[in-house]
Amino acid sequence: MSGPVLSFRDVWVEYGEKIVLEKVTLDVAEGSFVSIVGPSGAGKSTFLRLVLGQEAPSRGRVLLDGEPLHAEPDADRGVVFQRYSVFPHMSALDNVVFGLECARAPLLGRLFGARRKAARDEAAAMLAHVGLGDSLDIFPREMSGGMQQRLAIAQALIKRPRILLLDEPFGALDPGVRLDMHALITGLWREHGLTILMVTHDIKEAFVLGTRVMAFDKRRRDPQAPHRYGATVVYDFPLDDKKKRAVPAELEAMPEAVE
Ligand SMILES: Nc1ncnc2c1ncn2[C@@H]1O[C@H](COP(=O)(O)OP(=O)(O)O)[C@@H](O)[C@H]1O
Ligand SMILES: [Mg+2]
Incomplete structure (x- = not known):
């Protein structure tokens, strides 16, 4: 249990000439709440699909508990999208x-x-x-x-997934409802000991909820060939323990906030 639950080792995703992700290397500790930000098209959803096993890297390795990740859908990983997740x-x-x-x-x-x-x-x-x-x-x-x-x-x-993937799950919701959802997800994360990877457009949401904030973007650009370079993790902020464990005041006030 001491090793990372999830590891990316020099992962690339390419579609023909188009490079979406390049040189992504990272470890995710069990129980972390990783917020993922970055411009539209930076490959955030692609990153989540790699974790789900819905997509295979064109180069590099994705490891779950140190083992190569299986392509078939796995009860270890659950996913919630912005919309259309339910039937x-x-x-x-x-x-x-x-x-x-x-x-x-x-x-x-x-x-x-x-x-x-x-x-x-x-x-x-x-x-x-x-x-x-x-x-x-x-x-x-x-x-x-x-x-x-x-x-x-x-x-x-x-x-009962160990890893919950959230792809802009609250993006379509009104601000008040979002706060309710923040309280809900924070409570579920703690209670179930989940590892969460959450893509969000809202930088404040990323910092309020995450124990770590990662940003995907391109490090270099070729104006003549926009797809020549892919995105990678350009910032990776671990948040300190105080921030990590304190329930933000705005959540504490919510009826469903835990503890
Ligand atoms: N199957 C595919 N074939 C070609 N390009 C793709 C495919 N899937 C995703 N892309 C491209 O990969 C890039 C990253 O997409 P995506 O991961 O959805 O970005 P984000 O979620 O950060 O907005 C986009 O340019 C998108 O068009
Ligand atoms: Mg996306």
Whole structure:
């Protein structure tokens, strides 16, 4: 458990002539909350796809617990996107049960009988945990943006991932709702001992939530050939323990803030 949970070793991502990421080398300690910032197109989502195993590096290595990362989707890693993470034709409960089915019975498909009942109970408990205990039977279209993101988080967390990937998860939400979501995610991170990698456009959000802030950008540019060089980690700020452990005052005031 002492080694990094995730390691990138000289990782490149290239699409033909186009270089998206170059020379990305980093380690992520278990339990950290890494905020990732950088201009649009810098390869932040590509970086998360590498962690998910949805994409393979064109050069270099991605290691999970020191072992080469497997390409198949893995219950070790859950993901929440800005939008469209949940299935519109399923109720909140069914969305979360589906998450469980994917994690527990990827080959068997749907659960039946007593196992299905247990899965529904577990999903209902997770929904209550993210503040949707009264909304089990409603559909995503009947939910606010904040509720949909709570649902997406419940769907990801029910798989009990060790690493949670968040790709601009709160970007579409109103400021007040974002604060609620900050309190929720901070609480879940601590409670479940998660390692979180979160892409955000909001630099303040990056510093408030993260134990580390990483910025992706190109170190060099060729005006004649914009894709000649890729982006890499250009800043990497560890935040001090005080900042890391103190619940920011704005979160402390929230009803759902933990502790
Ligand atoms: N399959 C692909 N083929 C070609 N280019 C791609 C592909 N996927 C992503 N890209 C390019 O990679 C770059 C980085 O994209 P992305 O990781 O989505 O950036 P970010 O999330 O930082 O905005 C963009 O220029 C994008 O067009
Ligand atoms: Mg992106």
